[in-house]
Amino acid sequence: MVNPIYIIAVLLGTAFLLGLFRKKGFEFGMALGMLAIAFAAVISVHWFIHLYSGTEGGLNIYTAGSKPPFSINLFMGVEESFFMSAINILGLLGFIYLFRAFREQGLKSSVLFLVLIMGMNVLIMSRDIFNLFVFLEIVSIALAGLIYLKRGKESAAAGFKYLIAIGVISAMLLIGISFFYLFAGTLNIDDYLQSNTLPVKGISVAIFLMLIAILLELKPFPANGWALDVYEAAHPGISAMISSGTATASIFLLYKLLPLSSLDWLPYLTVIGAVTFVGSNLLGIVQKNSNRLLGYSSIGQIGLMIAIIGLAPRLGDHFNFIFVSIFISHFLAKAGLFWISGIIMRSNIREWSVLRRNRLSLFMFGLFILMLIGFPPFPSFYGKWQLVMDLAQHKSFVWIAVILAGSFIEGIYLFRWFGYAMKEQDDEEKKIIFQWEKLIPPIVFSVLALGASYYTNNLSLLGPTLNLIPIYFILALFVLDFLPAFVKNSLVIAGMIIYSVLLYPSIADDTLRLIFGGIFMVGGVLTLFAGYSEKGKREGFFPFAVMMYAGLIGLIQAENLFQFFFSWEIMTLGSYILIIRGKKSMKHALNYMLFSLGGAYLIFIGFALSHIGQVTFDLQTLSSTILPGWTYTLIAIGFLTKTAAIGLHIWLPGAHAEAESDVSPMVSGILLKAGVFGLVLLFLLMGAEQAEQKNLLYILGWLGAITALGGNLMAVFQEDAKRLLAYSSVGNLGYILFALAFVTHVGWMTALTYSVNHFLFKTLLFLAIGGVVMRVKTHNMYEMGGLIKQMPLSFIAVLIGIITLAGIPPLAGYGGKWLFYNAVLSKGWYFQGMFIFFAGTIAFLYCFKLIYSVFLGQPKDKFRQVKEAPVWYLIPQIILIIGIMVFSARPDLLLKPVGTMLSQSNYFPTDPLNWENVTASTDLGYWSGYKIMLVIGVMFIILLSWLLLMSRKAQKIKQFNIVYAGERPFKPETTHFSHNMFSHFYKALGFLSIPVVSAFWNGLNSVTHSMAENTRKIYSGNGQTYIVHIMLYIIIIYMLMF
Amino acid sequence: MKIFELENISMAAGFLLLMVGIWGIISQRNIIKMIISFSIVDTSIHLLLVSIGYIRNRTAPIIGEGVTKTDAATQITDPVPQALVLTAIVIGVGITALLLTYSLKLYRHNRSLEINHFNSLKW
């Protein structure tokens, strides 16, 4: 093993040596510098591997031939070697990244960089307080110089502000160190810790000054204005170093010095960290400048880490895992993001749309963003899971709430940013060059991120229980993204079929999982068929489609809470990307993501609550939770965001409507069922009694009823075909919710039947309408009309779809209605039932509007040559129609197993449905799908023949051959009665459709924004104000602590 | 009286200077005056350090006249703060030089030395 002191020697020596070089030797000098950093990196990594795998505690390095406390000593332990490796690797990549900047600014600037790395290394290793001070100053001064690397007015101002802030902070630190020496008589950390001297008050103040100075180096909110200016003004390569590098060193410093204090700093650290995390992220949401935004995010993340340090006693053995996983995510992601920022050179986050010109950087950008927010499979996901679970064990609910709130706020602006990158208008005029040497560092960090994810997964408590095959499949698809779309599509379909076949035996006995698994997998394959009509490569579609399905199937397979939540997040992520692919879906995808994220966090908290006092994470443990009310409510609300219950539904219409033609059926017909599945599972596991006690079921029932009414009512007033269907989904999910809330046998049977039905008809409708939209290239129904002649098959599909939707006999939808009546009557929820049935009749309005406005009425000139929907859209439709027909004629195929399954569960021992051949009967009524279909079919055919006989000679006429009060129609557009079709209905009941909910959320949104907008005014840009902030911060913390 | 001893006076003077410096930093808008205030703060800390190391009736920690090798422990003041102050001075010099250079740069850009004129970056 090489003595780590050589790192210092080599780096510093190289730095001194480089002072000799002139312009001529630039390349050689750079190579030398790179070698030096590489040397440092290799040594530190080597040490890390050695110490991590071995049993050795670490290496004490003495200088000057005498022992501490008399001389300065360094220590190289596992932690030190880890953080040093991180910093040196970062430094190496940062050095490569800054190659061009160094060439412009001369070799001197690279000297600063070398010294910076060296300083950070010593900061981590040194055990002498004054030595730490000296090297902290070195780091600060080196940074102060590097800030000006970009040159210009802003950089100069930022550098000056940085210097004065650092000046004040270091003054405090030095006073602290001086008096520490006075009272403690030593400058060595270990010496002081071993000496057991009784702490006097003076030493507390001295240590306070030291710690607060280190803390201020970590830029706590709100005493961090200087840092933000630096982030904004500095070269992104330098910002990356500040955010990932010096922050790492400083936080380790804090961690190292913390034991000195006899006071209990931890609660204060928690508060400081949490305030920083939430506050900084809050201000981030109104930030438009990308580097400053990254600065806010960076500060927020560091706040989170500080809070985690503060919470360490509650985390016990898991502290290291949690801290490192959060740290590594921040470290990799933030550096990567800053680097990408430097590549594209765009300061406004809206202009990040240029990223789309380079798929690789877009991919990396997404990866880093997701890593920051804590999506699986990135380390921070595991870290947050463990953190929240451990906090819940200690009943630290406030901290859970604060941390998740902060993460959520961070999600707001990061996803908005991601949305801009994906969807904002890209000004093609402005050229951009993706320089290769700048791409290397983020690429390396992306690879490291994936590697870190893999290792985190293995190291985490429950990660090894995950089924990673789908994840590997997704990764493979990322790699194979260069293939043409149809190849990938076939691959995905084949993969899904094979996986289903493999999966089948494991869920064959479990009807519930079989039903939902069937919906997910069959639906998945069917909707993917539509993808064959896409030409080209369809980049970035298949990995995420598979991700969504992998998540869905993961829900089915989940055996413990972690797997469930993992799958849930994977699913959310995949569907988010699928949704955002739509043309105008930027805003809607963001809404979707935020509601999903919020919902996921609620589920998360619910899981955490249920885990209190439990040893294992089995799903079964939900039944023995000690806080059933809260657990139930939180998890249920989480699922309700996915099922878009009213109040939480505003994301749905836009997201479903603006998605691509074949994505809409995926997210509407299939994805929504995930929430239903979750709710069913929740009830089954927790037992309804728990919920019943708190009247929660009653509330849920009302919620379902109002959702049904509200969703359908909104659908009536839509002009956008897909939006109409989307609102209809809201309404339909309301039915399901309502039926679920019964928690009776027949109620659940209704819910499950309806789920299957909804899958069938809504997928069918979205596919059919998607095919139409694909052809006519508009969503507005009033612009279509008369398409029945061009697209008869789509018309038939829609017709069958709406008959099923409306519950008109003889098709399968009627079964749902019939069960509903039985359920309502047996449960006694008549008034809610009234809402539901009112909603049912309202459904006719939009069903008619949909089919009439699109297929009937007046054909438009411009759609005269429109062709039938692509055959790949029609094939799944035909299969779905066959499905509907089968379930219509033989409802027992579905209902019998469901009934049996429900009877086997503990809740509903008796099956109220009696079967006599194919006739179902309850105490109340009876229903024979097969016979009804037969009767109606025969009758229909007879009557049709009768009419055919009577009017066999009918003359075919054209669209304007209509009776028009002796006049002729003007043109098709004005003759098609479609726009605002139900204006009279709006006059009568429109007051119910006033978007109160959107108003509420918008209000909340604007309150948050204005709050952030006002709060950030404290960052006046005046360096002196920042100094005052720092002073006040010190004083306030001091007053709180003493 | 405790406060009239040399070390107490020098330390009180150090603190006083510190306050003066801080006052200057947060109240003076002129950058040069701020830098001067920083220097005052630096100086005050040096004074504090030296006061910390001072032991009454003792001499400088140099073996030679008046200080014998064997009894040095009872004859000299604390050498450590003196070593520290040396370092601190150098660091202070470095920072002051940097501040001045930056102020020069700022003046070139803005033709102004008022700190509140450099707020183009904010919020």
Place this chain on the structure above:
Amino acid sequence: MSEKKQTEQDKFLAPENKKHTVIGPDGEEIQVDPLNDYFCTDLPKVEAPYKGVLEKFLNWARAESLWVLSYGTGCGSIELPPLFSPRFDAYRFGVAMRPTPRQSGVLIISGYLAVKTLKRVIRSYEQMQNPKYVIALGSCTINGGMYWDSYNTINRLDHYLPVDVYIAGCMPRPEAILAGFNKLKERIKSGNAEGANEYIEKLEWYKANQKKIIKDWNMPTYNW
């Protein structure tokens, strides 16, 4: 249709009825010829009546169920509403008003016909289904009446439509109209009221007359 006539007709075409191109959803150009594309250009065929008793029975039914298009052209239209009042009660004869030509069998021309109105009348008539009957009220429809030399009204309705019954007077009273209905019934029952077929048979002649007076004929020959 000759080239010259075509351009003649184009002269009167409303802008929206002229040939034009629209851009389809995929950017393709679509030629639109409104007159041919919006309207059926087929000509009607003669619908031969059944033979014998069946036709007699059906004629009886047609005669006893006269659905009148509620459509008034001139001053006579004021005479129609009283028909359904208790005093005259046309319902008892099976007469009823229908608002849509598709469902109506009887077209009452209630007075002078301006050229402008004639166009509408022709259109409405052609939109009615075979069999259909025309009753013309007042002198104006017979010979132009007091408007016989008007620049703007027609003189003889039966140059333009096959009239089944003329009811003279200026205006005829409701009693006279009831009598006219009875005359029409008789005519239908006798099997002579084949005006619809007659119109089709002599379509060329009727159309020539119509086009002669309607200078701005800007519609297909037959309005379905």
Place this chain on the structure above:
Amino acid sequence: MNIFPRIVFVLLGLFIVLNWGLIMAGIIRKIIARLGMRRGIKVFQPYINLIKNYSIRSQLSHGVMFYLGPVFRLSGGVGIFLFMPLIYGSDYWSNFSFTGDLILITYFMFFGMLGMALGAGEGGHPYSAIGISRGLAQFTAIEVPMTLAILSIAIQYQTLSISEIVAAQQGGIQNWTMVTNPLATIAAMLSFLGAMGHSPFNVVMAPQENPVGPPTEYHGTFLGVLQTNRAILHVIEAVLYMNLFFGGASNWGVLIIKTFLIYFWSVFVGMVFPRFRVDQSIPWFLKIPLVIGIAAIVVFII
């Protein structure tokens, strides 16, 4: 039971119902005329109209759905007939009611409506679409009190089977739902007004403003089919209300009298009251009948 005799009985029943529907329409219009001091139409005028319409020689077609619309419509009417037990105690006259219950009938009503809507829509006439949109909108409101009434009697009799509901009302007028559950009856009869499409709820088919609404483009045979359906539907809906609220019928005579009276109720109201606009009728249904309907349920819950 053997299926063939049943089919014979069904056809016979259909024939009776159709004829009764036509005659009833004539009688009622005669009564209306007399009230207006007119002689009015002949009682058999509906027959003549029907024959006339079937005798129209030419037909126009706007497309396949235009063609199928009337078939759907008639299927709706005949279908309800098929699923409706007509005469209490008679297996033969209960048609195919063994396949489904009250819910089937309430939902099958939509079948015809949907067909009509689609057919009229294919006609391409804006008035048709306007009429349909009005009709559907009004229908949503009509259904609410009806649903409440159905729920109320389902609670009362604990069944959804029409035959059983009728059976429960046997044994004299005091057992009729009308007497035992007056609130539900009132709510249902108010909604019946809307379902029949007479004034004040006939703006859907406003003759001049919106030339007869949905069937604007229908003529000849198509119209004949629609008229046939109308005749059947009016009777069969009256039969439904009779079965639910007025003790059913134990023979055809009773059925004819009761359906006539029930139907006449809507005509009577129509004679007296002027027309509502749609945006007036919807709130009306959601006020008075709704409150009564809720009361009908509250009575049972308490």
Place this chain on the structure above:
Amino acid sequence: MKILRNSALLLIVGFMAWMMIHLYGQYESRDALNPVAEYYAVNGPEETGAANLVTSIVVTYRGLDTLGEVTILFLTAAIIGLLLRTEKGSRKKSVRESSEFLSTASGILIPVITLIGIYIFMNGHLTPGGGFQGGAVLASSFILVLLAISNKRIGHRLLDYTEAISGISFILLGILGILLAGGFLDNRILPLGNFGTLFSAGAIPVIYSLIGLKVGAELSNVILELNQIQGEEEEL
């Protein structure tokens, strides 16, 4: 308004003072060395062989700090160079030629000052003074050159070489400490010699001389940079 602002700021200063009074209140006059200092007093002369205990601490016990200090000055010079560098390249400076008096006097003074500087850092281990102090004095002679002998152009080259070579040698000496003696920057790589003489205290005089050279070069560099931009017009 101004009064309000000032009183608010005064309040802050007051609070700071209040905080510092807590420190001051704890301060007791010292009457003995603490164990660490006592160790230096007792063992310092033996271990390092330096008569000036401060020097022994600065150069050996806390040698890493000193390395840091040197680095800071090095950084400062580099940063100032970076900051003040313009894209235009070297500039001509038009200044008045210095007077006879000035050039003659400085001709005499410069060697003297330089000599004093060298003396100070050479004897750092014996008398008060050392590398930093000596370096500063050296730099002052350099200032004199710059100010007085205006037409004399002293290139960076010499300073840079001095700086780099002395810096690298410092580090190499430190590494030699690991290889030959007890650890990084151990001065016992050379014999300790006779206590109190010039050639004593092991490597301390060597190191201090290197430091002196380096500090001198660095400070001179700073001054040179600052001097060179005097006549330069604004860079935008």
